[in-house]
Amino acid sequence: MLLRIPQALQPDELAQVRQLILAADWTDGRITAGSQSGAVKNNLQLPEDLPAAQQARHIVSRALARNPMFVTGALPKSVYPPLFNRYGGASNYFGDHIDNAVRTHAATARHVRTDISCTLFLSEPASYDGGELVVQDTYGEQRIKFAAGDLVMYPGTSVHRVEPVTRGERLACFFWIESMVRADAQRRLLYEMDMAITALREKEKVQVARGAAESAEIVRLTGCYHNLLRMWADV
Numbered sequence: 001m002l003l004r005i006p007q008a009l010q011p012d013e014l015a016q017v018r019q020l021i022l023a024a025d026w027t028d029g030r031i032t033a034g035s036q037s038g039a040v041k042n043n044l045q046l047p048e049d050l051p052a053a054q055q056a057r058h059i060v061s062r063a064l065a066r067n068p069m070f071v072t073g074a075l076p077k078s079v080y081p082p083l084f085n086r087y088g089g090a091s092n093y094f095g096d097h098i099d100n101a102v103r104t105h106a107a108t109a110r111h112v113r114t115d116i117s118c119t120l121f122l123s124e125p126a127s128y129d130g131g132e133l134v135v136q137d138t139y140g141e142q143r144i145k146f147a148a149g150d151l152v153m154y155p156g157t158s159v160h161r162v163e164p165v166t167r168g169e170r171l172a173c174f175f176w177i178e179s180m181v182r183a184d185a186q187r188r189l190l191y192e193m194d195m196a197i198t199a200l201r202e203k204e205k206v207q208v209a210r211g212a213a214e215s216a217e218i219v220r221l222t223g224c225y226h227n228l229l230r231m232w233a234d235v
């Protein structure tokens, strides 16, 4: 499932994150690459222990935790602390690769299985040429270039690349999620069901506000959602 989360960062948070990371010292992006991806990776990355990276990461993590669409789409069990990258000038692309299956956080030695890959766009699309995130899935290639502040999540199993940036600069935040529900197809079913129940609930909200009980169908569907989650979740 490829999911767009609009305005994962509010404009003031976006401005703060950009200001923090633009002033920091960047390094070669191969610091976190595996041997296959390292051979095709040519970008800049913010060392994760820099104070600016820590502050920016905190802003992003706080924004994600309060976002219901993020939580219901990912069902996160563990999130790898967000990282930041920069494409432009001579360091401007990342060729086809699949992200490592397990990331180990250096500071905590915690493992995160990368069920879901996320990119949070931090540059307005009109400010740079190229830089599309191209994700291969069973429906063909998806070319993704979202507004600054928007986030895309896609299965960690996908081959993907970032096209060369030929003008301007593409700043982004990226990270991985280990989900309580490992299989993408199961997460997708749960997401669809959750969205449908939310829409039904929206239709009934006027009557419920006047004191009526929720319909028996909503109660039963909500029960099915939780019983499926109970069957599939690993917490």
Ligand code: NI
Pocket: 097, 098, 099, 160
């Ligand atoms: Ni990647």
